[in-house]
Amino acid sequence: MNWIARSRAKSPWLLHYDCGSCNGCDIEILACLTPLYDIERFGIVNMGNPKHADILLVTGPANHPNYRVLKNLYEQMPEPKVVVVVGSCGCTGGVFHNCPNILGGIDKVIPVDVYVPGCAAKPEAIIDGVVLALEKLKNGK
């Protein structure tokens, strides 16, 4: 059991989904992969496939055109899984919160485990958020 928990915490694979953000947060997420931050140190790999992923990293507000896609991606991920929301838009709707096409934060569609606020969130903050999510992942939720 201990081995499994340790391995889960050491090998989180990411799925990054842009739910209609301004791309500011997405650029910051990609910055985490560069030699300066190098998140592969922690075994984190950007997978791009929900069936292989452990952590769903969402940017941007939940909106009518693509909330079904978001839900679908979440359901395709095998347990245990955690959701990390990056940026103010994802947390609450941000500057878009009153728009007619916006549902609000990501938590209106799928359960969210960690919120990383910021516009755009800094790479350090994103790494902090993911490490916080690992605690949940370790215990199999």
Next chain:
Amino acid sequence: MAIIFIAAIVVTPFIGGLLRGIDRKLTAHMQGRIGPPIQQPFYDIIKLFSKSQIITTRSPLLLVYGYLLFIVAAVVLFALKQDLLMLILVLGVADVLLVMGSFSTRSPYSQIGSNRELLQMFSYEPILILASIAIYMETGSFLISRIQQPLLPTLWPVYLALLIALIILMRKSPFDISASEHAHQEIVRGIFTEYSGLYLGLIELAHWYELVLVLAVISLLWTAGVWPGILLALFSWFIVLIIDNINARLTWSWMIRTSWVAGIGLSILNIIGLRLFGG
């Protein structure tokens, strides 16, 4: 006999996993990063085994076990120093099972990935078979146990051809077309897209066996004692890592052209040379 049999099955994945870990560390250092710890592949595989199972189609599940089984059979054939040609054909069957598994799901990414995997097989299988024929012409037998003298001085063109096959089998950069192994993602994960959890873990395990097996076949080219062969295999492995890091990914037609013209060409020239000049 029984000890060799068990050692081949138990020890091989540890060597393969360790090589994959060192691979990721070296790649990270070549790119100016720190990289994951060396035991990272073992964390990955334990995590994959502990994930819940999501099953879309049932038939690939059986075929994944077949894939693993046939590769382990090939490893055992090598450890018992059996027929080299037989070993290569068993390896071919294993890859066909993997392709069949991915063809039986309806995901377009999986389908494109399996098509490309078939092209990869068309590229490396002839090289492996011609290499074993060249070894046969040199030693007079397909049996691995009959290889006594260092073959590299006369078979160096075959060695160069085997390097091309090694790049394809390790799914490294110029020819990493079927699986998008390193998060290139234009076909998501290609042939592995539809596998998750336990079954992805089994494929990864089979990949470790396969890596060690192909390196072992390369080490046959220099069998004066144990160490020269191992050093030759590790040297080739390191060359592949460097090639991976300085190359872009090419299209499938480039892969076929390179492997058929350079790979098969070098092997056939070597065989003709052996025939004409008697090695």
